[in-house]
Every structure is written in C-alpha cells, then in structure tokens.
Amino acid sequence: MTILATEGLTKRFPRVTALDTLSVTVTPGVTGLVGANGAGKSTLIKILLGLLEPTAGTAQVLGLDVATKGAEIRRSVGYMPEHDCLPPDLSATEFVVHMAQMSGLPRTAARERAADTLRHVGLYEERYRPVGGYSTGMKQRVKLAQALVHDPRVVFLDEPTNGLDPQGRDDMLRLIRRIGAEFGISVLVTSHLLGELERVCDHLIVIDGGKLLRSSAIGEFTGVTQTVTVEVEEDSRPLAARLGELGETVSAAGRLLMVKVRGPETYDAVRDAVCDLDMSLIRLEQGRRRIEDVFRGSAAEIDETGQAGRTHETTSAAASGGVTV
Amino acid sequence: MTAISTPEPAGVIHDIGYRHYDGARLGRGHARVALTRHSLRGAFGLGRSFRAKVMPFVLLVIMLLPAIVSIAGMALAQQRGPVIDYPNFAATMSVVLAIFLATQSPVLVAPDLRFRVLPLYFSRPVTVGDYVVAKVTAMSLALLILQWLPLTVTFVGELLVNPPGDPGTGRYLASMVLSVVYSLMLACLGLAIASLTPRRGLGVAAVIAFYLFTTAVSQVLTEILGSMSQDDSAGWALLINPFYLVDAVQVWLTGASAAMGNSYPGGASGPVAALGIVALTALGGAVLILRYRKAASA
Ligand SMILES: Nc1ncnc2c1ncn2[C@@H]1O[C@H](COP(=O)(O)OP(=O)(O)OP(=O)(O)O)[C@@H](O)[C@H]1O
Ligand SMILES: [Mg+2]
Numbered sequence: 001m002t003i004l005a006t007e008g009l010t011k012r013f014p015r016v017t018a019l020d021t022l023s024v025t026v027t028p029g030v031t032g033l034v035g036a037n038g039a040g041k042s043t044l045i046k047i048l049l050g051l052l053e054p055t056a057g058t059a060q061v062l063g064l065d066v067a068t069k070g071a072e073i074r075r076s077v078g079y080m081p082e083h084d085c086l087p088p089d090l091s092a093t094e095f096v097v098h099m100a101q102m103s104g105l106p107r108t109a110a111r112e113r114a115a116d117t118l119r120h121v122g123l124y125e126e127r128y129r130p131v132g133g134y135s136t137g138m139k140q141r142v143k144l145a146q147a148l149v150h151d152p153r154v155v156f157l158d159e160p161t162n163g164l165d166p167q168g169r170d171d172m173l174r175l176i177r178r179i180g181a182e183f184g185i186s187v188l189v190t191s192h193l194l195g196e197l198e199r200v201c202d203h204l205i206v207i208d209g210g211k212l213l214r215s216s217a218i219g220e221f222t223g224v225t226q227t228v229t230v231e232v233e234e235d236s237r238p239l240a241a242r243l244g245e246l247g248e249t250v251s252a253a254g255r256l257l258m259v260k261v262r263g264p265e266t267y268d269a270v271r272d273a274v275c276d277l278d279m280s281l282i283r284l285e286q287g288r289r290r291i292e293d294v295f296r297g298s299a300a301e302i303d304e305t306g307q308a309g310r311t312h313e314t315t316s317a318a319a320s321g322g323v324t325v
Numbered sequence: 326m327t328a329i330s331t332p333e334p335a336g337v338i339h340d341i342g343y344r345h346y347d348g349a350r351l352g353r354g355h356a357r358v359a360l361t362r363h364s365l366r367g368a369f370g371l372g373r374s375f376r377a378k379v380m381p382f383v384l385l386v387i388m389l390l391p392a393i394v395s396i397a398g399m400a401l402a403q404q405r406g407p408v409i410d411y412p413n414f415a416a417t418m419s420v421v422l423a424i425f426l427a428t429q430s431p432v433l434v435a436p437d438l439r440f441r442v443l444p445l446y447f448s449r450p451v452t453v454g455d456y457v458v459a460k461v462t463a464m465s466l467a468l469l470i471l472q473w474l475p476l477t478v479t480f481v482g483e484l485l486v487n488p489p490g491d492p493g494t495g496r497y498l499a500s501m502v503l504s505v506v507y508s509l510m511l512a513c514l515g516l517a518i519a520s521l522t523p524r525r526g527l528g529v530a531a532v533i534a535f536y537l538f539t540t541a542v543s544q545v546l547t548e549i550l551g552s553m554s555q556d557d558s559a560g561w562a563l564l565i566n567p568f569y570l571v572d573a574v575q576v577w578l579t580g581a582s583a584a585m586g587n588s589y590p591g592g593a594s595g596p597v598a599a600l601g602i603v604a605l606t607a608l609g610g611a612v613l614i615l616r617y618r619k620a621a622s623a
Contacts, residue, residue, distance in 0.1 A: 049447075151346035
C-alpha cells in the first residue's frame with residue numbers, strides 16, 4: 001500500500017521552480033523529507049493538502065488524487081505547519097477541541113479526543129492556560145496535538161523540531177517515532193537536518209532545488225556507510241596502518257579511527273590488530289552516523305550548521321542534538 | 326498497536342496507549358455550525374478575558390437604554406409608542422451598531438490572519454466558502470442580538486404596560502424582519518473591511534473610517550442640497566449612508582415615517598435602496614471570498 005505518490009510533480013512560482021518533476025512514493029511508517037532551505041519541502045506538503053495547485057504532474061494521497069479528491073484527503077490527514085499557527089488568547093484545550101470539531105468530530109467526542117491527544121503529546125495542567133504564555137516546546141506540542149486530534153491516517157509534520165533545544169528535539173523525535181510505531185499513523189516529517197531524521201524514520205527522501213536526490217529505506221542509507229569507531233590509549237597511527245594491511249578502509253578523525261564495516265570480519269580484524277600491537281582499547285562503537293556522507297556533495301548545503309565538511313563527529317553531534325551510537 | 330514497556334524519562338507518563346477514534350465523523354455542515362458558534366462567542370468575548378467582554382456588553386447595555394426609557398415613559402404617560410418607533414430603531418441607533426461592527430469585526434477575522442490559523446482550517450474539510458459563511462453568520466447574529474433584544478424588550482414592555490390604543494405589533498414584526506437584512510449587510514461590509522488587515526487596531530480604524538466617511542459625505546451633501554432647496558437631491562444624498570438604506574426600504578415597504586426626521590425622495594428611492602443593500606452585501610461577500618481564497622494558498 002502506498003501512503004502517497006507523486007508523478008512528475010512540478011510547482012513554478014513567478015521567480016522560482018519550487019518543485020521540479022518530482023516523482024516519489026511513500027509507504028506506511030515514518031518517512032523523512034530532507035532538504036535545505038527552499039528545497040521545496042513545504043511546497044510539496046501544501047500541494048498534497050490541496051492548499052496549492054501544482055503547475056504540472058499528479059499527486060495521490062491514500063490513493064486519492066489531490067486534484068479531484070481534495071476534500072476526502074483532508075478528512076484523513078493531519079497537518080502541522082512549520083510556522084506558528086496558534087491564537088494566543090485560547091487555551092490549548094479550547095483550541096484543540098475546536099480544531100477537532102472542524103475535522104467533523106461531534107462536540108463530546110472532540111472534548112475526549114482533545115484531552116487524550118494533549119496527554120499523549122505531553123501537555124497536562126498547563127493545557128487550561130492561554131497558549132500565548134507557552135514556551136516554544138509547548139506550542140510545538142499543541143500544534144502536533146491539533147494535527148492528531150481527529151485520528152488521521154497520515155500526518156504531515158513540517159519541521160516539528162524547529163526552534164527546539166536539544167532536549168525538546170529529543171522529546172519531539174521520540175514522539176514522532178511513537179506516532180508511527182505505536183499510534184499506527186503514517187508520518188511524513190520534514191527537516192533540513194539529516195542526522196535527526198535518521199533516528200526516527202523508516203524511509204528517507206532527500207530533495208534539493210525541488211528535485212529528488214534520493215529516496216530509500218533507512219537501512220540502505222546506513223547499510224552502505226556502517227562504520228565502527230575505534231579509540232585506543234596509544235597513538236592510533238600504527239593501528240590504522242595495521243588495519244589497512246588487513247584490507248580495511250580506515251580514516252582518522254583526531255584520536256579516533258573510523259573503520260568501514262565490510263561485515264563481521266571487520267570486527268575480528270580490529271580485535272586482532274589491537275591484540276597484535278598490544279594496545280589498550282578504550283572504545284569500540286558501532287555508529288550509523290555517516291549518513292551525511294552519503295550526500296557529501298549536498299550535505300554542506302543541507303546541514304545548516306555548515307559543519308558537514310568537518311570531522312563527522314562534530315557534524316553528527318550538531319545535526320542530531322547528541323551523539324547517537 | 327504495541328505497548329511500550331521501556332522506561333520513559335521523568336515527566337512523561339504514558340498510562341494508557343493510543344486509542345483510535347472510530348466514532349462519528351460529521352460533514353462540513355457541522356464544522357460550519359461549530360465555527361459560527363465559536364465566532365459568535367468570540368464576538369461577545371465569551372470564553373475570553375474580561376477585557377474582551379467589556380466593549381460588546383457596554384454596547385449591548387447602551388442599545389437597551391431606549392427600551393428602558395420607552396417602557397418607563399409609556400407607564401408614566403399612559404401613552405402608546407416607544408421613544409424610538411420600532412422601524413426607526415436600527416437607523417437611529419446606527420452609531421452604536423457601527424461601533425460594535427468596528428470593534429468586533431476584527432475580533433472575528435484578524436486573529437486567524439495574524440496568527441496564521443487559516444492553514445489549519447483549510448487543511449481540514451472546511452472550505453473558504455464554509456469559513457466565510459460561518460463568520461458572516463456569526464457577525465450577523467451578533468448584530469441581530471443587539472437589535473432583537475431591545476426591540477423585543479420594548480414590545481413586551483408595551484404589552485405589559487398596555488396603555489390605551491392598539492399595540493404596534495405590525496411595526497414590531499416588520500422591524501424584526503428588516504433587522505435581519507440590515508445585520509447581514511453590515512456584517513458583510515464590516516468583515517470585508519476588517520479582513521483586509523491582520524492587525525486588529527487597523528481593522529477597527531478602517532471600519533470606523535468607513536462609517537464616518539459615508540455618514541459625513543451623505544450629511545454634508547444633504548445639508549448643502551437642502552439649503553439650495555434641492556430637496557429631492559438632498560433625499561438621495563442621504564442614501565449614500567448605508568445605514569439609511571434599510572430605513573429607506575422600510576419607509577417604502579411599511580409606509581412608516583423615516584428615522585431621525587429624514588425624508589427620502591418619493592418614487593424610486595425605496596427600490597433603489599433595496600438594490601443598494603443587495604449590491605453592498607454581495608460586494609462584501611465577494612471581497613471576503615477573494616480575500617480568503619488568496620489567504621488559503623499563502
Ligand atoms: N507563495 C510563494 N510565492 C513565491 N515563491 C514561493 C512561495 N512559496 C515558496 N516559494 C519559493 O519556493 C521555493 C521552495 O519553498 P519551500 O517553502 O517549499 O521550501 P522548504 O523546503 O520548505 O524550505 P524551508 O526549509 O525554508 O522551509 C523557495 O525558493 C521559496 O522562496
Ligand atoms: Mg518549509
């Protein structure tokens with residue numbers, strides 16, 4: 001089953017082409033849509049929701065054509081915009097109840113669903129206070145709650161981690177993972193940071209300048225780039241040389257060695273080499289962190305921190321708000 | 326669905342898992358009614374801060390003052406007829422209605438524009454038409470409450486006091502019906518003007534400016550033409566003020582006297598005023614639809 005599919009989708013604005021003959025397919029689960037600022041992520045979501053008309057091409061959501069079945073699509077999807085969208089004088093509860101009714105839920109059902117959904121996104125006592133006084137993290141939760149309150153089959157989350165601190169980012173990403181895995185709602189989530197989506201997505205789509213760069217399951221992304229990080233107490237250069245002799249691909253990043261994992265034999269090689277050289281191993285870490293390197297060319301643009309070119313240790317930390325191991 | 330058994334960080338409690346909703350999903354009609362109700366409550370500041378309630382309720386009380394004076398007058402003098410005759414009530418109290426329209430129209434439309442709530446509506450089954458209809462209905466109902474309440478209080482008072490003579494039942498009913506037309510026209514105009522800016526203060530100023538401008542132009546022209554003994558033209562100039570259009574129609578249809586001692590030209594002025602009302606209402610509605618079509622794709 002496909003959640004959405006586009007075929008030659010194009011959107012031209014007077015001055016720019018936001019989407020350029022984009023053809024993608026999204027299957028159930030959590031799908032990340034990654035691209036630099038202006039890549040066309042929000043434009044794609046707006047077309048899928050029927051808020052914008054494409055210049056050319058077709059798009060389907062849940063098997064329904066956006067051009068003719070917009071009303072039906074909007075009944076079954078949720079949308080969290082990238083920008084602020086909350087009136088400050090209403091409480092989170094009032095607002096989410098209202099939005100549930102706008103999706104067709106009767107009043108009592110809307111109340112129950114709003115209470116449940118706000119609890120699921122982690123808003124408790126504060127939900128009775130006007131939204132105007134909320135922190136960015138709390139506002140993002142309300143925005144997420146209104147997208148989920150009518151129990152959609154798919155949600156489009158446009159930069160949900162925008163403006164959040166590392167802790168807030170982690171919470172939001174964990175929530176997104178739960179929406180896909182536990183709630184059983186398919187998610188299309190955008191970000192300009194590959195690193196953070198890598199942690200929660202089943203599938204990644206990378207676009208740049210409105211064009212598709214790559215679309216594949218997360219396993220394929222990490223599969224090709226699986227590395228193991230080796231740290232030893234001594235100078236690591238002899239170890240690097242030894243591993244090279246054993247046929248491994250090694251790169252040094254400061255005191256650390258990144259060894260490309262060819263298979264289980266790579267771990268054996270590291271163990272043997274460390275033993276042979278009589279070194280003390282400090283750590284041996286498996287990392288899926290080189291996802292940025294898949295797109296070395298575009299990574300520099302994609303990563304807003306501009307650290308893509310540096311050692312991947314820093315890149316990964318900056319991109320995902322914490323090192324994932 | 327799978328239950329999560331891994332420990333969650335402090336502060337996050339997952340007592341029950343996610344439950345899907347399999348209850349009723351009603352159509353757009355339900356959403357329209359809910360949005361109308363939500364907006365009508367907003368127009369009177371219900372469910373909002375105390376400050377939001379002050380203006381609408383002060384204006385409602387002012388609208389009720391003539392009713393109280395009328396009832397007291399009828400009781401003391403034992404004479405029929407309120408101080409402002411039913412059909413003239415709306416036009417005579419037009420300043421109060423205009424202030425209500427100016428202060429409350431932006432309350433209905435500005436926040437959704439300013440805080441960019443519209444994409445949340447239009448990514449749901451709600452259409453631009455539904456949104457505009459709900460907002461216009463809510464504002465019309467708010468203006469109706471401002472007129473129906475004092476009219477009805479006065480009429481009930483008249484029946485209770487029961488001074489000698491026939492009660493003004495016909496004129497009361499006619500004014501109740503005409504106030505619907507009046508409210509619809511004002512709501513379309515007020516909301517259309519207010520929707521052009523996301524800023525509330527600016528919206529208030531714009532609606533007030535519209536009221537003052539049309540009133541002043543019509544008044545000045547009427548005075549000038551009157552002093553030149555061009556009485557017919559002076560009467561036509563009155564109709565530049567949209568607040569007098571409905572009054573002219575009620576003079577035409579019910580044969581009652583005009584409000585504020587106005588005299589509209591005979592003959593075609595009634596039908597022309599009626600056309601004017603239809604045109605202004607349609608214009609306001611069209612501006613709203615175009616405005617929100619544009620906002621929906623932004
Ligand atoms: N309404 C519009 N009118 C004209 N140009 C637009 C409009 N909306 C978007 N664009 C342009 O289309 C391109 C794609 O914009 P879009 O918002 O889809 O990018 P994005 O990937 O969401 O970027 P960001 O990460 O900044 O949110 C940009 O160059 C943008 O300037
Ligand atoms: Mg965007």
